[in-house]
Amino acid sequence: MRIPPLARTLAVVGLLILVGAEVNLAASVPPVGLPAVRVLQMALEAPRLIDYEGTKVITALKAGRAETVTVSEWHKRPDMMRLEYLSPEDVAGRLIVDNGTNAWHYEPRLNMAFEGPTFEGDLLSRDLTLLHRNYRLTSLGVDEVIGRQAYVVVLDPVMPGVRRQFWVDRATGTILRSEERDPDRGVILSTYFSRVSFSLNLPDAYFRFRMPGGARVYRMPSAEAGSMSPAALEQQVRFPVLIPPVLPEGYTFHGGALSRFGSLTSVYLRYSDGENLISLFEAPAGSIGWPSAGQPVPGWTQPARLVDLGYFRVLIWEQRGLRLTAVGTVPTETLLVVARQLAAGHEQALVTDVSRRVESDPTVVRTLRGEGLTFPEVARALVLSQRLGADPRTTARFVRGTLTISELAGQLRMRPEVLKQAVQDALREAPTVPPALAGR
Amino acid sequence: MTINHHRAEQMLSAYLDGELLPREAVEVQAHLLECSACRKAYERLRETKDLLGQLPVAEPPAEFWTAIRTPRALPMRERLRWRPPVWRWTTWGIAAALLVLAVALVPVVKGTVDRLHAAEIGVDLYVRDHALQMSHEPLVDRAYLGLITGDSDLKLVGEPARYGEGTP
Numbered sequence: 001m002r003i004p005p006l007a008r009t010l011a012v013v014g015l016l017i018l019v020g021a022e023v024n025l026a027a028s029v030p031p032v033g034l035p036a037v038r039v040l041q042m043a044l045e046a047p048r049l050i051d052y053e054g055t056k057v058i059t060a061l062k063a064g065r066a067e068t069v070t071v072s073e074w075h076k077r078p079d080m081m082r083l084e085y086l087s088p089e090d091v092a093g094r095l096i097v098d099n100g101t102n103a104w105h106y107e108p109r110l111n112m113a114f115e116g117p118t119f120e121g122d123l124l125s126r127d128l129t130l131l132h133r134n135y136r137l138t139s140l141g142v143d144e145v146i147g148r149q150a151y152v153v154v155l156d157p158v159m160p161g162v163r164r165q166f167w168v169d170r171a172t173g174t175i176l177r178s179e180e181r182d183p184d185r186g187v188i189l190s191t192y193f194s195r196v197s198f199s200l201n202l203p204d205a206y207f208r209f210r211m212p213g214g215a216r217v218y219r220m221p222s223a224e225a226g227s228m229s230p231a232a233l234e235q236q237v238r239f240p241v242l243i244p245p246v247l248p249e250g251y252t253f254h255g256g257a258l259s260r261f262g263s264l265t266s267v268y269l270r271y272s273d274g275e276n277l278i279s280l281f282e283a284p285a286g287s288i289g290w291p292s293a294g295q296p297v298p299g300w301t302q303p304a305r306l307v308d309l310g311y312f313r314v315l316i317w318e319q320r321g322l323r324l325t326a327v328g329t330v331p332t333e334t335l336l337v338v339a340r341q342l343a344a345g346h347e348q349a350l351v352t353d354v355s356r357r358v359e360s361d362p363t364v365v366r367t368l369r370g371e372g373l374t375f376p377e378v379a380r381a382l383v384l385s386q387r388l389g390a391d392p393r394t395t396a397r398f399v400r401g402t403l404t405i406s407e408l409a410g411q412l413r414m415r416p417e418v419l420k421q422a423v424q425d426a427l428r429e430a431p432t433v434p435p436a437l438a439g440r
Numbered sequence: 441m442t443i444n445h446h447r448a449e450q451m452l453s454a455y456l457d458g459e460l461l462p463r464e465a466v467e468v469q470a471h472l473l474e475c476s477a478c479r480k481a482y483e484r485l486r487e488t489k490d491l492l493g494q495l496p497v498a499e500p501p502a503e504f505w506t507a508i509r510t511p512r513a514l515p516m517r518e519r520l521r522w523r524p525p526v527w528r529w530t531t532w533g534i535a536a537a538l539l540v541l542a543v544a545l546v547p548v549v550k551g552t553v554d555r556l557h558a559a560e561i562g563v564d565l566y567v568r569d570h571a572l573q574m575s576h577e578p579l580v581d582r583a584y585l586g587l588i589t590g591d592s593d594l595k596l597v598g599e600p601a602r603y604g605e606g607t608p
Contacts, residue, residue: 044578058584071583083586090602096586105590107599114593119575119582131578155579166579178581191581218597223569261565261596270573277577279570288562307563311588312570314563325562327570 036139039151039168044128046173047120048078054196055086061188061310070194079120080207097209104209113211116220130274130401134158134250143167145176146193155275159249162188162276162329172198184331188311223268227255231370233267239284239322241267245350245375246341248334251278252400253372264288269372274401278328278338285323291316297336302343306332319343350375358382358430368396383430388412388422398423443467445475452482456489491546568592 034042058069069091074082079100085091093108098119105114140152150167157163160183167177177192211217233256234241254272258265259281266283294307294316304317315326315335324342326335347369354375355362360382368378377399384395390412397403405423409416443451443464448471454460455468472479571588574580591601 056583058581058587060584069584069587071587073583081582083583085587085590091587091590094587094590096590103586105586105593107590107594110594110599112594112597112599114590114597116589116593117572119572119586119589128578164579175579178579189581189584191584218593220568220593220596222572259565259569264565266566268569272577275577275579277570277574279566279573281566281569291563293563309567311584312567314567316563325566327566329574 034139034151036137036153039139039153040128040137042151042173043153043166043168043175046169046175047075050172050174050198051076051200051202052172052174052196052198053200053202054193056191056193059187059190061185063310064308067310074202074206076202076204076207079118080204081119082206097207099207099209106209106212106215108212111212111215112218113209113215114218114220117222127402128274129404130250130252130272131155132274133401134273135275140165142170145169146195148176148196150176157250157273157276159273160331161248161250161273161334164275167192174198180329182329182331188329221259221261223257223259226257228257229371230256230267230269231367232256233258233269234370237265237267239282240320241269242282242319242322242324242342243269243369243372243374244271244280244338244342245344245347246337247271247278247374248273248330248337250274252374252377256372276329278326278330278334280338281325281327283323285318285321288323304339306335308332315339317343320345354379358386360386364392368392371396373400380427380430384423384426387426388419443471445471445478448472448475448478449481452478452485456482456485488546492542495542495545564592564595568596 053072053074056071056073058071059066060069061067067088069088070086072082072084072086079098081096081098081103083094083096085094095104095106095108096119097104097106100118100120103116103118105116106112107114134157136154136156136158138154138156140154143150143152145167149170151170153166153168155164155166163181163183165179165181166175168174169176174196176196178190179187180189182188228236230241230243230253236258250273251271252273254270254277256267256269259268260266264283264287266281269280269282271278271280290303291305291307294305294314297304297306297315297317300317302317302319304315307314307316311329312327313330313332313335315332315338317324317339319342324339326338328335351362351365351369354360355365358379364382365378368381369375371393373381373396377396381392381396381399384390384398385392388395390408394403394408394411398405398408405420406416409419412419414422448468451460451464451468455465458465460468472482568589571585571592575582575585594601
């Protein structure tokens with residue numbers, strides 16, 4: 001049978017369209033069984049590639065009970081966000097508009113507007129070195145969330161801490177559902193989209209705050225932008241800045257700043273493990289009153305209180321004329337470890353001890369402490385510096401996770417695998433915990 | 441015409457007390473909008489005035505009034521011969537000392553007020569700073585952190601974060 005030329009042409013065009021659609025489908029939906037690292041990368045890149053609008057349900061632990069909040073969430077690539085809280089009744093109408101530079105919070109029941117810093121921050125330049133060091137990343141396959149295929153990945157902390165599970169949309173990389181689980185209290189935060197629409201190309205106007213008539217405006221202070229070392233901060237305040245001698249394994253100094261509110265000036269030190277943050281605030285004890293909230297900490301000799309806000313825990317204590325406050329989404333024991341190590345003091349004895357054990361000048365140990373390093377980190381940085389013939393500041397950056405092994409290898413003109421082996425050999429010999437701290 | 445910084449600084453106290461001519465007040469106001477140093481100086485003046493206004497009025501000793509009234513009670517002949525007694529100078533000395541003490545107490549009173557205020561804001565201020573920094577960590581839920589910072593904003597300006605919720 002002879003096929004007419006027109007039918008032949010249509011058949012070929014049809015076949016090409018089908019093949020093209022298949023190719024296009026394959027490009028937009030990655031194959032099943034994607035490695036967990038690739039899924040994580042997709043989730044991190046999604047905000048700068050995708051616009052979306054959806055309704056999110058958040059359930060969080062608050063003051064010993066679960067609170068459920070519903071919020072309309074708009075995201076415009078790369079870093080704009082609009083949040084309209086719908087329920088419960090006491091937050092209904094609250095609005096947050098973030099244009100990527102600053103964020104406005106509007107409270108309709110009080111007709112008050114608050115201007116503060118953006119929530120998106122350095123979204124595009126996040127470094128995952130620490131996260132990969134401190135978390136085991138596992139893929140749990142594919143699941144369905146609101147009718148969409150999603151990769152399921154788990155971030156398990158190497159040391160006791162919060163375990164995070166994410167459901168990442170196969171087509172867009174957007175996190176459709178997440179769950180955070182505390183080792184002591186179970187799920188402390190769960191979020192999921194009950195409805196979501198993608199690729200809307202949302203108008204910029206949605207992300208510009210329009211001041212309602214007669215609103216009272218507050219420009220809220222926040223910790224100063226940029227980062228300073230504890231030594232630099234001490235030059236700016238009239239009290240000594242205490243640096244934790246030891247931190248829970250995996251946490252490292254991530255930056256310091258001054259936090260000002262009225263006449264209260266506090267030093268703010270941040271410690272990160274790549275995914276979680278412990279904040280430490282220091283201020284003269286006389287400049288701030290003792291809070292009524294929280295519970296006394298059993299077994300403490302100095303005044304101390306633990307405030308369990310649910311998702312966040314706050315530990316407040318006093319020592320040597322300073323008020324110290326540690327905040328984090330971490331087990332209580334983790335906060336207590338930080339506080340106990342600080343309360344133990346003995347800075348000078350530890351400087352002498354570490355410098356003797358690693359055969360280094362005490363001045364160098366003091367300098368690295370002033371950069372925010374803990375004593376085990378100082379010991380590792382100095383041992384690596386001696387073994388590799390590198391500057392202690394460079395090895396300190398490597399120990400803190402701000403320099404990758406490839407970058408360090410490039411600087412030292414070594415092959416990364418050779419350097420990796422040399423680092424492992426050197427760190428095996430480094431004192432991990434100064435003996436003066438062991439057993440405290 | 442605008443006034444210069446030096447002149448505006450001199451006029452701040454009179455501006456605060458409402459003693460300037462309308463034209464001068466407008467000029468000072470315009471300068472305050474532009475000059476952060478003068479705004480700070482104005483705020484300090486205003487706080488000092490507020491605190492002084494809150495101090496109790498010191499009652500002078502009874503002898504003080506007697507000293508004022510006594511000469512008038514005397515006959516003209518005696519009044520002409522009247523000389524201020526030593527204790528009258530003492531009273532004036534005490535009054536001056538009280539004034540100096542009140543001025544000296546201003547920073548102490550202000551410090552106490554600041555501490556009382558800081559007691560209320562301590563946890564909320566730090567939780568807010570922590571939540572804002574936490575939002576820069578990868579994979580965190582910014583909608584939930586927005587809720588926490590929103591609650592803290594309200595508490596920091598002295599409002600309950602939610603209906604029926606007192607400040608902690």
